Amino acid sequence: MIIEHAGYLPGVDADLVAWQANLYGPEGDQISVLLPVLLERQVVQLIGHVREQARLKLKSRPLGQIIDAIDLTISRLLDRQDPYRRRMDHLLPIITGYDREMVRLGLTSYLKTFRKPQLQRFLAEDFTNPTILDSFQPLPKGGLGRAFGPKILTHVWAGNVPGLPLWSLVAGLLVKAGNIGKVPTAEPMFASWFSQLFAEVAPELADCLAVVWWQGGDEVSETAVLKESDLVLGYGQNESLAAIQSRLPVTKRFLAFGHKVSIAMVSAEALNASKVSATARLVAYDVARYDQQGCYAPHMVFVEHGGSVLPKRFAQYLAYELAVFEEKFPLRPLSLAEASGIVSWRNMEEMIPGGQVFFADTGSWAVSYQTEESFLPSCLNRTIRVIGIDALTKVPAILAPFSDLLQTAGIAAPPEELVTLANSLGEVGVTRIAAIGDMTSPEAGWHHDGRFNLLDLVKITEIDGRAEGAADQLASYDD
Amino acid sequence: MLILALTSRPDLFKCGAGILNLSEVTADLLSFIKADMTNDIEFDRIALQQFAFQFAHNKPFAKFARARGKTPRTVTSWTDIPAVPISAFKALEMTCCRPSEAEALFMTSGTTSSLSRGKIYHHSLSVYDASMRSNFSKRFMGGVERMQMGILYPTIEKMPNSSLAYYLNLAKRDFGKPDSSHLIGEVGIDFDRLIADLVRAETTRQPYALLGASFSLVHALDGLKERGFSVNLPTGSRILDTGGFKGQSRELTPNEFYNSLSNIFNVPRSHCINMYGMTELSTQFYDNGNTDSPSVKSGPCWANSRVVNPLTGADVPKGVSGVLVHTDLAHINIVTTILTEDIGIETDDGFILLGRAAGTEAKGCSMAVDEFLTATRSIES
Incomplete structure (x- = not known):
């Protein structure tokens, strides 16, 4: 059986660490992942080490060198023959259950968004002059400013979508923070491998990040880590986020990224005979990719009446395209609870007056067509609700009560409509408008949940404009 | 053709x-x-x-x-x-008779994920009663016609749409001796009454049956422990629990739960029966005691x-x-x-x-x- 060590623990004697073995994958193809179980003392030692090493080696390093180190790591991971990439391609499908090809293709297109030019764009998105992370730079208001990342930035990741931790980990490195990442049990390896490889590629920065694990709900470990952190990024459901917040002193900052709901919208123009198949295929792709587990995947599609294909007919086109994707990228094996959830959802949808559900005999996808204009998430795992609607302009009002939960809206509509809709969707809380088919692959530098990925992490130390003048008076050359 | x-x-x-x-x-x-x-x-x-x-x-x-x-x-x-699927009962009137013609309407408890409560209409309860009686007599009563019973669940008057309240009421009416009683009052378990009943069963050496929701039994265990009370119920006494803890009491493992029951009441685990029933059904499933957990359940x-x-x-x-x-x-x-x-x-x-x-x-x-x-x-x- 393949055994992998999760975590990355610089400065901690690996022989003194206890490991918990977790099995992943179906019987016959199982792998064992050893998860580090740290004592409170080891947590403190680890964080102390990372804090000190980041201070010594990261804070004064020019940003360009950090970008180069990340770029080099990513280029290794893009090389399909690289031993780390081969492990990812081989083992991530076993750990998560996602289809092998889907993971392989998904990783490549995802990793491509972390190359040097994309990282520079990422920086430019938040800082007019990114060198503000290296040294004091003139500020428009006068005076000078320099951006400092937190000494210790802790990431509490969640979920099993491969690669997601990379967003925040890269952001943490770019702002020169010492990074402590906590991996979820559902997928503990991606961030571990990335960090191990990063250490190999850039040994001078090897001690500036660490990857840890603790059992969800383990208050002792969580509290120990939180106490040592300056800024915490948390992902997951509101309940877990609230628990983190309750354990953080009020002086520490906490940025919470809760679970979100995304939707798609298809205008009548995308429903003529020559475009409908392509439209349905793109929506199906957004549904099938990682089985809707990403927060940018659609739960429901609002489909406009008035095209040459009726919304109900569109639901059938979508069903057909999902069946095609099932051939290409089969649904991951579901737990009994998930399977039960689908049956229950399908049934509820069927019972709504005017509702009709199209589904696979194997249960691997389901499309529910509804006429009632309401907002209710699907139960994921390739289940989607198609809602026929007179005009897409009515959608924002339906979304409005759920403002806090919204993220992406995928839109298939002509240009003027796209902008009009974007305005009213933004007003009700949607933070990202994407083309259908692109919903699940945000571009480099996107504003996750509408926030600034880097700017939110730093504090600006500014030199008041008058301080320069005052200092001048004390200079040796002062007359 | x-x-x-x-x-x-x-x-x-x-x-x-x-x-x-x-x-x-x-x-x-x-x-x-x-x-x-x-x-x-x-x-x-x-x-x-x-x-x-x-x-x-x-x-x-x-x-x-x-x-x-x-x-x-x-x-x-x-x-x-x-x-x-049981969710259908929430959305639809799954009944052969008109709802207005039904003798009884049982409703599922509104658990966290439900949008509404499931509705189950019984045109006549005679079939439910026949099923319950035959099965209960065989699987719980162990050949005894009547026993003194304590019911740790509200009465059917308090919970008119609860199938469990109806079931327990039926057990008491058709299998309980006249001095059987419901032990849940306005403010929870009536411990004075429970303790008096248990002591009486112990002194008269008459087998006693305690029936109720699993979480009520946990509350009873906790309350009796607090009072430092335990009892040697006579041979033939039985306990029936059903429904699990549902977040309404501490969560116990089956072993902790049945060991505590047998310690406090002196009822062997073989006489602690777990009933698995659903509002969405008219027949219950029982195990043959909980000497070993998890137990095997079966229906008639x-x-x-x-x-x-x-x-x-x-x-x-x-x-x-x-x-x-x-x-x-x-x-x-x-x-x-x-x-x-x-x-x-x-x-x-x-x-x-x-x-x-x-x-x-x-x-x-x-x-x-x-x-x-x-x-x-x-x-x-």
């Missing part, structure tokens, strides 16, 4: 189904319950008869079955009868259980976990076959219940339905 054409004429078939009336279907079933003999052929015959009856009279069910290509013509064995000959893959409905092999489907012939006014959200494993003598399948969390960062409902409730409030 001519014959084929004739038999596929729906109007002719309808005539066939029209012959069935409620009293006929009921009579066949009652004699099957009375005989209480495993008879696969008779089970199949009654199940198909009931399916035809329910297909003809339960409109939402007929629509559900038709959408799956299941009609009295295509269903040839009880295992072909489409299983109705008029209720068969299968373990299936919920998505395909296909049986999973013995020993593999799946979702439980029950075919309950006593559920006459509703549907015979329901798809539960309970996970189980089939064994040689029945099934092992592993817990509930509902309440899944999202694997990724997308929101799960349950979480959405919780979140929107907080928005509304």
Whole structure:
């Protein structure tokens, strides 16, 4: 059986660490992942080490060198023959259950968004002059400013979508923070491998990040880590986020990224005979990719009446395209609870007056067509609700009560409509408008949940404009 | 060819189904319950008869079955009868009679994920009563006609739509001695009364039966422990618990729970019976005591259980976990076959219940339905 060590623990004697073995994958193809179980003392030692090493080696390093180190790591991971990439391609499908090809293709297109030019764009998105992370730079208001990342930035990741931790980990490195990442049990390896490889590629920065694990709900470990952190990024459901917040002193900052709901919208123009198949295929792709587990995947599609294909007919086109994707990228094996959830959802949808559900005999996808204009998430795992609607302009009002939960809206509509809709969707809380088919692959530098990925992490130390003048008076050359 | 054409004429078939009336279907079933003999052929015959009856009279069910290509013509064995997911009872009036004609309406408790409560209409409770009595007598009473009973659950007057309150009321009425009593008052368990009853049973050496929700029994255990009370109930005493803890009490493992019961009441684990019942059914399942946990549960000959893959409905092999489907012939006014959200494993003598399948969390960062409902409730409030 393949055994992998999760975590990355610089400065901690690996022989003194206890490991918990977790099995992943179906019987016959199982792998064992050893998860580090740290004592409170080891947590403190680890964080102390990372804090000190980041201070010594990261804070004064020019940003360009950090970008180069990340770029080099990513280029290794893009090389399909690289031993780390081969492990990812081989083992991530076993750990998560996602289809092998889907993971392989998904990783490549995802990793491509972390190359040097994309990282520079990422920086430019938040800082007019990114060198503000290296040294004091003139500020428009006068005076000078320099951006400092937190000494210790802790990431509490969640979920099993491969690669997601990379967003925040890269952001943490770019702002020169010492990074402590906590991996979820559902997928503990991606961030571990990335960090191990990063250490190999850039040994001078090897001690500036660490990857840890603790059992969800383990208050002792969580509290120990939180106490040592300056800024915490948390992902997951509101309940877990609230628990983190309750354990953080009020002086520490906490940025919470809760679970979100995304939707798609298809205008009548995308429903003529020559475009409908392509439209349905793109929506199906957004549904099938990682089985809707990403927060940018659609739960429901609002489909406009008035095209040459009726919304109900569109639901059938979508069903057909999902069946095609099932051939290409089969649904991951579901737990009994998930399977039960689908049956229950399908049934509820069927019972709504005017509702009709199209589904696979194997249960691997389901499309529910509804006429009632309401907002209710699907139960994921390739289940989607198609809602026929007179005009897409009515959608924002339906979304409005759920403002806090919204993220992406995928839109298939002509240009003027796209902008009009974007305005009213933004007003009700949607933070990202994407083309259908692109919903699940945000571009480099996107504003996750509408926030600034880097700017939110730093504090600006500014030199008041008058301080320069005052200092001048004390200079040796002062007359 | 001519014959084929004739038999596929729906109007002719309808005539066939029209012959069935409620009293006929009921009579066949009652004699099957009375005989209480495993008879696969008779089970199949009654199940198909009931399916035809329910297909003809339960409109939402007929629509559900038709959408799956299941009609009295295509269903040839009880295992072909489409299983109705329990969530259907929340959305639809799954009944063969008009709701206004029903003698009783039982409602499911509104658990976290439910949008509303499931409604189960009983045209007449005579079948429910017959099923309950025959089964209860055999599986719980152990050959004794009546026992003094303590019921740790509210009365049917307090909870008129609770099938469990009705069940426990029936147990007390038909199997309890006259001094049996409900022990839940306005402010929870009436400990003075409970302790007095237990002491009396101990002194008179008359077997005593304590029945109630599993979480009520935990509250009773905790309360008695607090008072430093334990009792040596006489041989033949029994305890029935049902429904699990549901977050209403501490969560105990089966071993902790049954050990505590046997320590405080001196009732051996072999006489601690767990009943598995559902509002969505008219028949209950019991184990033969909890000497070993988890115990094996089974129903009477008029209720068969299968373990299936919920998505395909296909049986999973013995020993593999799946979702439980029950075919309950006593559920006459509703549907015979329901798809539960309970996970189980089939064994040689029945099934092992592993817990509930509902309440899944999202694997990724997308929101799960349950979480959405919780979140929107907080928005509304």
